[in-house]
Amino acid sequence: MALNEFGQDNNAYIPVATPIDGPVDHPVDGPIEYQVEYQAPSNPMLLEAMSRPRAAGHLGILIVASIVLQFVVVFAVMVASGESFDPEKQDTSLSLLVATVAIGLVLVALAAGMTRSASCSAASIGLSFSNWKTDCLLGIVVAIVSQLAFMVTMLIIFLAWPGMQDQVEANPERINQMLPPMHPVLLVGLITLVAFWEEAILRGVLVTHLRRIFGSWTLAVLVAGGLFGVMHINVQTPVMAIPLAVLGVIWALFMIWRRSIIAGVVGHALFNLGQLFMLDHLTKTAAGV
Numbered sequence: 296m297a298l299n300e301f302g303q304d305n306n307a308y309i310p311v312a313t314p315i316d317g318p319v320d321h322p323v324d325g326p327i328e329y330q331v332e333y334q335a336p337s338n339p340m341l342l343e344a345m346s347r348p349r350a351a352g353h354l355g356i357l358i359v360a361s362i363v364l365q366f367v368v369v370f371a372v373m374v375a376s377g378e379s380f381d382p383e384k385q386d387t388s389l390s391l392l393v394a395t396v397a398i399g400l401v402l403v404a405l406a407a408g409m410t411r412s413a414s415c416s417a418a419s420i421g422l423s424f425s426n427w428k429t430d431c432l433l434g435i436v437v438a439i440v441s442q443l444a445f446m447v448t449m450l451i452i453f454l455a456w457p458g459m460q461d462q463v464e465a466n467p468e469r470i471n472q473m474l475p476p477m478h479p480v481l482l483v484g485l486i487t488l489v490a491f492w493e494e495a496i497l498r499g500v501l502v503t504h505l506r507r508i509f510g511s512w513t514l515a516v517l518v519a520g521g522l523f524g525v526m527h528i529n530v531q532t533p534v535m536a537i538p539l540a541v542l543g544v545i546w547a548l549f550m551i552w553r554r555s556i557i558a559g560v561v562g563h564a565l566f567n568l569g570q571l572f573m574l575d576h577l578t579k580t581a582a583g584v
Contacts, residue, residue: 338554339415339416339418339419339554340418340419340420340421340503340506340551340554341419341506341507342413342415342419342503342504342506342507344413344414344415345410345413345414345415345507347507347508349413350504350507350508351504351508353406353409353410353413353500353504354500354501354504354505356405356409357402357405357406357496357500360401360402360405361398361402364398364401364402365395365398368391368394368395368397368398369391371394372387372390372391372394375390388472388473388474388475389475389477392473392474392475392485393485395489396485396488396489396492399488399489399491399492399493399495399496400488400491400492402492402496403491403492403495403496406420406495406496406499406500407420407422410500418554418555419503420495420499420500420503421494421495421498421499421503421550421554421555421556421559422495422499422555422556423554423555423557424555424557425555426553426555426557427555427557430553430555430557430558430561431557431558431561433549433553433558433561433562434557434558434559434560434561434562434564434565435561435562435565436558436562437545437546437549437558437559437561437562437563437565437566438561438562438563438565438566438569440545440562441542441545441546441562441563441566442566442569444538444541444542444545445538445541445542445566448537448538448541449463449538452534452537452538456534459534462532462533462534462535463532463534463535465532466531466532466534466535467574469530469531469532470530470531470571470574471574473530474571482568482571483564483568486564486567486568486571487560487564489564489567490559490560490561490563490564490567491556491560491564493523493563494546494550494556494559494560494563495556497519497522497523497526497543498519498543498546498547498550498556498559499550499556501515501519501522502515502516502519502547502550502551503515505518505519512551515547516544516547516548516551517544519543519547520540520541520542520543520544520547521540521543522543523539523540523542523543524536524537524538524539524540524541524543525540527539542566546559546562546563547559549562
């Protein structure tokens, strides 16, 4: 049961009493008869207290902040590395990965602050933890659905565009360059944090704000899914934007259904870990290990 700050069930219908004979704006003789109607609870993700220009402004601020933070981090790593700066080196790639996670968490904090300043709760961008146990278990289902959708999408790509096979085969190498060998606990921690900030920003913030701007969940989900796929082109091969866009749509739908990003975070993290496990297995098999 999802309880709000007053201990009320957010998912329960709200009883509203109204006079049977209409609004009473003058003294009357005798008792007033009321009828009780049950109204559906308001969905905080509709961002009703936020204007469309303000929603667009929030997205613009996050984009600018992301670009500035990435520039500062890369510059700092380059200065710290000196002449030995090489993004493909293990130490450098690990530093950039950790910095990316830090940037993501800063953006989440910034988004939460801007949302609260617009008289909207943290739950309006999916930061709701009232049903976290159920959502964590549901995350396993999200991971399974995501894996099946990924496999089906890749199969369609192979059948429709056989020439894309070279890009798909080159993708594991690009992922290996991005993720240096590290302790399993550190890997799980980083993957989980990446999943958290990506779900918070690209689903919790982006989808809800696009819905506020466009007035349509469908358009918001499709646009956000496409952007999720495109933003991974710099770390993966271009063809991977297609299955990743499909995953972005799936995770957004689960967020809208649950009114929380938790199921998506768990499913996202499990999916990524599963992909890395298969990648490691294939790499060792190819090397004859």
